[in-house]
Amino acid sequence: MTPKAENQARFGVAPDAMVFARGVRKSYGPLEVLKGIDATVPAGSVACIIGPSGSGKSTFLRCINHLEQLSGGILLVDGEFVGYDLRDGKLYEVKNSLLCKRRADIGMVFQSFNLFSHMTVMENLIEAPLRVRGMPVGEARAKAEILLARVGLSDKAARYPRELSGGQQQRVAIARALAMNPKVLLFDEPTSALDPELVGEVLQVMRDLAASGMTMVVVTHEIGFAREVGDQLIFMDQGVIVERGVPREMIANPQSPRTREFLSRVL
Amino acid sequence: MSLAEPDNMIERPSDPIDDLVVVPRRHYGIWIGMVVALLFAFVIIRALATNPAFAWDVAAGYLFHPSIMRGLAKTLLLTVVIMAAAIVVGTIIAIMRVSPSLVLQSFASAYVWFFRGVPALIQLIFWFNLSLLFRTFSLSLPWIGPVFSVNTNDFMTPFVSAVVALSLCEAGYLAEIIRAGIKSVPSGQSEAASGLGLSYGQILRRIILPQAMRFIVPPTGNEAISLLKMTSLVTFIAVDDLFYTAQSIYARTFETIPLLIVVAFWYLFVVTVMSIGQHFLERYYGRSDKLDESPFARLIRLAFAPRRVGVLP
Ligand SMILES: Nc1ncnc2c1ncn2[C@@H]1O[C@H](COP(=O)(O)OP(=O)(O)OP(=O)(O)O)[C@@H](O)[C@H]1O
Numbered sequence A: 001m002t003p004k005a006e007n008q009a010r011f012g013v014a015p016d017a018m019v020f021a022r023g024v025r026k027s028y029g030p031l032e033v034l035k036g037i038d039a040t041v042p043a044g045s046v047a048c049i050i051g052p053s054g055s056g057k058s059t060f061l062r063c064i065n066h067l068e069q070l071s072g073g074i075l076l077v078d079g080e081f082v083g084y085d086l087r088d089g090k091l092y093e094v095k096n097s098l099l100c101k102r103r104a105d106i107g108m109v110f111q112s113f114n115l116f117s118h119m120t121v122m123e124n125l126i127e128a129p130l131r132v133r134g135m136p137v138g139e140a141r142a143k144a145e146i147l148l149a150r151v152g153l154s155d156k157a158a159r160y161p162r163e164l165s166g167g168q169q170q171r172v173a174i175a176r177a178l179a180m181n182p183k184v185l186l187f188d189e190p191t192s193a194l195d196p197e198l199v200g201e202v203l204q205v206m207r208d209l210a211a212s213g214m215t216m217v218v219v220t221h222e223i224g225f226a227r228e229v230g231d232q233l234i235f236m237d238q239g240v241i242v243e244r245g246v247p248r249e250m251i252a253n254p255q256s257p258r259t260r261e262f263l264s265r266v267l
Numbered sequence B: 001m002s003l004a005e006p007d008n009m010i011e012r013p014s015d016p017i018d019d020l021v022v023v024p025r026r027h028y029g030i031w032i033g034m035v036v037a038l039l040f041a042f043v044i045i046r047a048l049a050t051n052p053a054f055a056w057d058v059a060a061g062y063l064f065h066p067s068i069m070r071g072l073a074k075t076l077l078l079t080v081v082i083m084a085a086a087i088v089v090g091t092i093i094a095i096m097r098v099s100p101s102l103v104l105q106s107f108a109s110a111y112v113w114f115f116r117g118v119p120a121l122i123q124l125i126f127w128f129n130l131s132l133l134f135r136t137f138s139l140s141l142p143w144i145g146p147v148f149s150v151n152t153n154d155f156m157t158p159f160v161s162a163v164v165a166l167s168l169c170e171a172g173y174l175a176e177i178i179r180a181g182i183k184s185v186p187s188g189q190s191e192a193a194s195g196l197g198l199s200y201g202q203i204l205r206r207i208i209l210p211q212a213m214r215f216i217v218p219p220t221g222n223e224a225i226s227l228l229k230m231t232s233l234v235t236f237i238a239v240d241d242l243f244y245t246a247q248s249i250y251a252r253t254f255e256t257i258p259l260l261i262v263v264a265f266w267y268l269f270v271v272t273v274m275s276i277g278q279h280f281l282e283r284y285y286g287r288s289d290k291l292d293e294s295p296f297a298r299l300i301r302l303a304f305a306p307r308r309v310g311v312l313p
């Protein structure tokens, strides 16, 4: 049995689950930020996470690609622990090189873009494929050109990040994440730092991605996007999932008073 | 523009805008300052030119003297070797200081505290006299026995002690500069890089350090320049650098002032060349933000821009 199948059998993970979280806890010192998160994101689906500031949304995303270590619970991506290997009922921390390799399969897009400011757009896109995947330069460039065309920025390959608008930078950041052929893409409020008229172009790229079958976990305040694109909607508050459901139904008819209150504020 | 505003094309006999004249502010303080400065310059140049004790012809004769050239070469060699060693050690110390390990952090802090705190001259003489502390250096392994053994005095030549002392000292300063540079890179950069799967070493080398360079290069240039001058301390332990060579000549001939002029000339010359190099390095590392114009550069540009009425910069 492969490790993946073994994990799935052992923890009761659905075979098509791309992200599987059970009882995920995270504390910073005495402050417990995540208090037992359960969630499943099936491959090819889009999960949207909403919730007030400080509810732990970013922390949960960062746990998924192991930028933060869990304090408790388990988190599997494509049936594997990101930072551990399970042997004889124990979780062994994996070598850094293996952790890097697994992280490379999980793309992340940040609120503040975080493009490498000393590199051109093209260099941003080929850096990780060259260094992490050992891809030949020609291949990496060809791939980057295709991705830039896909986000509508073919003419910006030689530009530096600060020569681009916020919306363009975020589209480059998405292309950079895609250059690694990730199994899943995590978005942390990708449009929150953008001027209102630039939000649309980024959401359009994300919409196209979802339509192409990419698995996505999106923390967002764009309720319209969640309703239209999301397969499930998760409402978090104070480190727990208060309510989850099909976006359209949940937005039209929230069950919990906290969800109702939050939605009435952001809608 | 001309199409959109046909009115401007029509000749109007007396448009009051055309008659406006800008009268610049008078800067009396600056005028007085200039006169005083010119006066000073005149006095100094006259003193330099007419006082025979400067003996310019003697100085000119020594300018390319073979021993002076050898001394200059030694000074340059010292500067380059010490700077290179200091950059390596300083980078390591800086990385230790930003590492997550408390032990490494404390070690690095202690290093900086000590080597920046003790005067360079004292460190220099200390290393030169290392043999007073350790007569020999030897390595012996448990079962194999002594592997090698050397007399301290055999390898701690004046040149080696100068390199060791000054590069350890300089590394203390560089470590602080490099650490500040690393800290100046936003944390989102390394976060994005680790999200992409780059390793810690790759992130440092490829993402953090290149961006930190913009903050590191200008003060490092200053350090290199002051190091060039600091190497004249090695005269104390009889390394035959530029200053030592000049000293040993005027000790014989008593042409003290002309030789000091020669030494000053060469230091100034090298510093000038280094400053030009530093300028180009800064431009290279700043290439990704060429859109930005520093407030100072803007001031200069505006100061020399042609003045026009009613046009804001
Ligand atoms: N590195 C850290 N150390 C200590 N506390 C942290 C750290 N990171 C986050 N926190 C705390 O964890 C809580 C949740 O933070 P998180 O960033 O996950 O919230 P969020 O839901 O993403 O909020 P926002 O909508 O404002 O981004 C906050 O109270 C925050 O102060």
Ligand SMILES: [Mg+2]
Pocket: A057, A058, A059, A188
């Ligand atoms: Mg957040």
